[in-house]
Amino acid sequence: MMDMxxxxxxxxAEGSAERFDFxxxxxxxxxxxxxxxxxxxxxxxxxxxxxxxxxREDGHWCFEFEADATIPAEYALLVHYLGxxxxxxxxxxxxxxxxxxxxxxxxxxxxHKGEFDMSASVKAYFALKMxxxxxxxxxxxxxxxxxxxxxxxxxxxxxxxxxxxLFGVVTWRAVPVMPVEIMxxxxxxxxxMSKVSYWARTVMxxxxxxxxxxxxxxxxxxxxxxELFHTNPKKVGPRPRAEGQSRAWYTFFAGVDACLRVVDxxxxxxxxxxxxGKAVTFVxxxxxxxxxxxxxxxxxxxxxxxxxxxxxxENDPDRAIARYSIEKLLFExxxxxYCQPCVSPxxxxxxxxxxxxxxxxxxxxxxxxxxxxxxxxxxxxxVKGDWADQKPDVRPGGWAFQYANPHYPDVDDTAVVALALxxxxxxxxxxxxxxxxxxxxxxxxxGLQSKNGGWGAFDADNTxxxxxxxxxxxxxxxxxxxxxxxxxxxxxMLAQLGEKPDTNATMKRGIDYILSExxxxxxxxxxxxSNYIYGTWSALCALNxxxxxxxxxxxxxxxxxxxxxxxxxxxxxxxxxxxxLDYKGYEKSPxxxxxxSWALLGLxxxxxxxxxxxxxxxxxxxxxxxxxxxxxxxxxNAPGFPRVFYxxxxxxxxxxxxxxxxxxxxxxxxxxxxxxxxx
Numbered sequence: 001m002m003d004m005x006x007x008x009x010x011x012x013a014e015g016s017a018e019r020f021d022f023x024x025x026x027x028x029x030x031x032x033x034x035x036x037x038x039x040x041x042x043x044x045x046x047x048x049x050x051x052x053x054x055x056r057e058d059g060h061w062c063f064e065f066e067a068d069a070t071i072p073a074e075y076a077l078l079v080h081y082l083g084x085x086x087x088x089x090x091x092x093x094x095x096x097x098x099x100x101x102x103x104x105x106x107x108x109x110x111x112h113k114g115e116f117d118m119s120a121s122v123k124a125y126f127a128l129k130m131x132x133x134x135x136x137x138x139x140x141x142x143x144x145x146x147x148x149x150x151x152x153x154x155x156x157x158x159x160x161x162x163x164x165x166l167f168g169v170v171t172w173r174a175v176p177v178m179p180v181e182i183m184x185x186x187x188x189x190x191x192x193m194s195k196v197s198y199w200a201r202t203v204m205x206x207x208x209x210x211x212x213x214x215x216x217x218x219x220x221x222x223x224x225x226x227e228l229f230h231t232n233p234k235k236v237g238p239r240p241r242a243e244g245q246s247r248a249w250y251t252f253f254a255g256v257d258a259c260l261r262v263v264d265x266x267x268x269x270x271x272x273x274x275x276x277g278k279a280v281t282f283v284x285x286x287x288x289x290x291x292x293x294x295x296x297x298x299x300x301x302x303x304x305x306x307x308x309x310x311x312x313x314e315n316d317p318d319r320a321i322a323r324y325s326i327e328k329l330l331f332e333x334x335x336x337x338y339c340q341p342c343v344s345p346x347x348x349x350x351x352x353x354x355x356x357x358x359x360x361x362x363x364x365x366x367x368x369x370x371x372x373x374x375x376x377x378x379x380x381x382x383v384k385g386d387w388a389d390q391k392p393d394v395r396p397g398g399w400a401f402q403y404a405n406p407h408y409p410d411v412d413d414t415a416v417v418a419l420a421l422x423x424x425x426x427x428x429x430x431x432x433x434x435x436x437x438x439x440x441x442x443x444x445x446x447g448l449q450s451k452n453g454g455w456g457a458f459d460a461d462n463t464x465x466x467x468x469x470x471x472x473x474x475x476x477x478x479x480x481x482x483x484x485x486x487x488x489x490x491x492x493m494l495a496q497l498g499e500k501p502d503t504n505a506t507m508k509r510g511i512d513y514i515l516s517e518x519x520x521x522x523x524x525x526x527x528x529x530s531n532y533i534y535g536t537w538s539a540l541c542a543l544n545x546x547x548x549x550x551x552x553x554x555x556x557x558x559x560x561x562x563x564x565x566x567x568x569x570x571x572x573x574x575x576x577x578x579x580x581l582d583y584k585g586y587e588k589s590p591x592x593x594x595x596x597s598w599a600l601l602g603l604x605x606x607x608x609x610x611x612x613x614x615x616x617x618x619x620x621x622x623x624x625x626x627x628x629x630x631x632x633x634x635x636x637n638a639p640g641f642p643r644v645f646y647x648x649x650x651x652x653x654x655x656x657x658x659x660x661x662x663x664x665x666x667x668x669x670x671x672x673x674x675x676x677x678x679x
């Protein structure tokens with residue numbers, strides 16, 4: 001191992017565009033030579049130094065977590081909804097950010113260089129106008145023309161319509177009726193809060209109260225956006241059926257919506273008051289301190305507006321902490337500010353630990369262990385969250401994605417953390433005491449398996465698909481059904497912990513689910529990372545860990561697919577448009593560090609370390625590493641909700657490439673043993 005104290009790159013500014021001149025062909029020809037292995041180790045050291053430099057004093061990592069224009073726009077508008085005195089410097093920085101990410105088409109996309117999105121564009125335009133941008137400024141003219149040329153703000157989605165209704169731009173007739181009396185419905189009813197996802201639950205419950213009270217924003221500047229409509233916005237009616245919604249189901253639910261519009265004003269006041277009380281109780285129980293309701297911005301913002309509508313004073317402890325939780329999501333640089341949709345410390349720390357454990361130096365192992373020690377007390381052991389509605393007999397034992405979110409631990413995070421804890425505990429000379437933590441995680445994850453053998457992210461059997469056809473669900477993201485990527489992580493965990501499919505029925509059903517979900521072209525869909533590359537990497541790691549033969553048909557098809565989509569430059573990339581409903585194949589995109597790393601880790605898990613595609617991918621990573629030891633990655637690399645909301649995990653370009661380079665070094669040293677870990 002090279003000296004860990006004097007690595008190159010630690011003093012350079014992160015994000016530098018400089019990269020190393022590297023001869024790909026020479027790397028292929030001299031694979032395994034001492035000179036090139038030393039250079040590879042130098043690049044690993046630089047990447048490791050960069051990752052270590054981001055570790056917080058208490059041992060954890062938390063990288064910035066960026067979405068699109070919608071969240072910072074909604075933050076800016078929330079300040080004016082509440083009638084607060086705005087921070088003018090912060091507003092100016094938000095405006096700078098929104099102007100920078102405006103697309104060439106004039107509007108705002110959902111992901112980097114993506115197509116125009118109506119709702120993101122309406123919100124961004126509204127926010128810029130609220131902040132003070134002249135509507136005759138060139139960028140505002142371009143935005144307005146782009147919106148009007150595509151049907152106008154009449155075409156915005158339901159959540160945008162709710163925001164416009166709250167500001168009095170449109171009437172509540174433009175919004176589906178979701179009466180707060182839903183809080184009274186029994187569990188057997190076709191619509192019940194336990195039947196929708198955690199994010200839908202936390203977002204919708206305070207919205208029910210807002211829909212019942214129909215407050216109007218204070219909006220001291222009296223800003224409106226009538227000019228974005230082709231018709232009088234006060235006459236805008238319900239939104240038409242969304243793409244992907246069943247015509248028959250939508251027609252039925254639209255009829256229900258029409259009936260509710262008639263009935264809603266006649267509902268007994270006592271029942272309404274009681275339902276509002278239940279909604280407030282739901283929010284209060286899950287308010288989650290300074291980490292906020294559900295620890296996600298939309299729910300947190302809705303909770304503050306709910307308290308405002310109810311007349312709760314600003315200094316009330318619940319309202320005050322709900323408002324403060326939103327401020328903690330702001331990410332500020334010298335020139336810009338944006339609001340994060342949430343924060344990702346548990347996910348970042350777990351994955352950074354994996355990368356460092358793979359790297360294997362003394363400093364890396366020590367840092368990984370510090371991160372894991374920080375994680376251990378965050379395991380939720382004493383709260384039966386909403387997941388218990390489906391699995392009441394399962395003991396808690398999961399980790400949340402954020403600093404705190406005890407009602408909503410995350411299956412994926414839990415598996416990743418358990419895998420890292422187990423790996424660290426088995427290092428030579430380790431004194432880590434993680435056995436109980438890992439056992440409880442295994443128990444909880446196993447208990448949340450769905451009936452089809454897969455796992456969802458937060459709940460079991462959250463599969464009432466008909467609910468995606470209600471008018472409110474034009475985003476198509478009301479549910480949390482099992483997905484291959486989450487299921488693969490669970491199988492990987494069980495396999496690494498020594499379970500076998502012939503003796504563990506849970507594991508066997510998980511493997512069968514993964515195999516049944518393989519696409520015809522050999523790939524797997526990736527719900528929580530972009531997209532088929534992410535899903536295929538996850539599945540290959542699980543199948544390898546579970547002992548599926550590398551020569552199996554499923555593995556061979558997946559390997560062939562990954563090799564076939566490699567870019568000419570040696571890397572891999574996949575566009576966010578691959579989530580479109582009419583999927584006809586992989587959507588090519590410029591190579592990125594994270595997607596290249598996933599492809600490499602997947603191929604190596606399938607026993608392909610000597611495949612020329614792997615050598616070319618490693619060469620791409622080395623050639624595109626900057627002087628800071630990191631990789632520049634501007635493209636969104638994960639969906640929050642496919643086709644609706646996308647994310648940039650800024651940590652992905654810090655730990656996944658390091659992980660891939662270190663694994664390649666490890667597998668090409670000595671006796672070529674297969675990948676021995678779940679991830």
